[in-house]
Amino acid sequence: MKSRNVTGITSIFVLGAMLAGSLFAAPARQAEASRLLKEVQSRAGVLAREAAVLDSYTRGGLSKESHVDRLNQVKEHINAIGVRLQILQAIRADVAPWQQVAIDAVVPVAANLAAHTEAAILHLSESGKPLWHQDYTSHVRAISDRSDRVKETIDLHLEMASTGDKLERLRDRANDLEN
Numbered sequence: 154m155k156s157r158n159v160t161g162i163t164s165i166f167v168l169g170a171m172l173a174g175s176l177f178a179a180p181a182r183q184a185e186a187s188r189l190l191k192e193v194q195s196r197a198g199v200l201a202r203e204a205a206v207l208d209s210y211t212r213g214g215l216s217k218e219s220h221v222d223r224l225n226q227v228k229e230h231i232n233a234i235g236v237r238l239q240i241l242q243a244i245r246a247d248v249a250p251w252q253q254v255a256i257d258a259v260v261p262v263a264a265n266l267a268a269h270t271e272a273a274i275l276h277l278s279e280s281g282k283p284l285w286h287q288d289y290t291s292h293v294r295a296i297s298d299r300s301d302r303v304k305e306t307i308d309l310h311l312e313m314a315s316t317g318d319k320l321e322r323l324r325d326r327a328n329d330l331e332n
Contacts, residue, residue: 196233198304200230211294227296
C-alpha cells in the first residue's frame with residue numbers, strides 16, 4: 154500500500170514538473186517562432202524580388218545560363234525558408250495559436266512553390282526543351298506568384314498579431330482609466 158502512495162506522489166510530482174517545464178518552455182518557443190516567422194518574412198521578400206526577375210527573363214532573349222543562375226538563387230532562398238518552416242513545424246505544438254495558424258497557412262504555399270521550382274529546374278536540365286516552352290514559363294510564373302503569396306501570408310499573420318497586441322494594450326489602458 155505504501156508503494157502505491159509513493160508511486161502516486163511520484164507521478165504527480167513528475168506530471169507537475171513536466172507542466173511547469175512546458176509553461177517555461179512555451180514563452181521561449183513562442184519567441185523562437187516569432188523570430189523564425191520574421192526571418193521567413195524577410196527571406197520571402199528577397200525571394201519575391203528574385204522570382205519577379207526570373208519571371209521577366211521569360212519575356213526576353215536571355216541565355217539558358219542566365220535562367221539557371223537566377224533559378225539557383227531562387228532555390229537557395231526557398232531552401233532557407235524551408236529550413237525555418239521545418240523548425241516551425243517541429244515546435245508548432247508549443248507556440249501561440251496565431252503562430253500555429255500562420256505556420257499552417259504558409260507551409261502548403263511554400264511546398265507548392267518548391268514543387269514548381271523543382272519542375273522548372275528539371276525542365277532546364279532536360280536538353281532540347283526551349284526556354285519559351287509553356288511548361289517552363291508557367292512554372293516560372295507560378296514561382297513568382299507563390300513567392301508573393303508566401304510573403305503576403307507571413308505579412309498578414311504578423312500584422313494581425315501586432316494588431317492583437319495593440320488591442321490588448323489599449324484594453325489594459327481603458328481598464329486602468331476606469332479604475
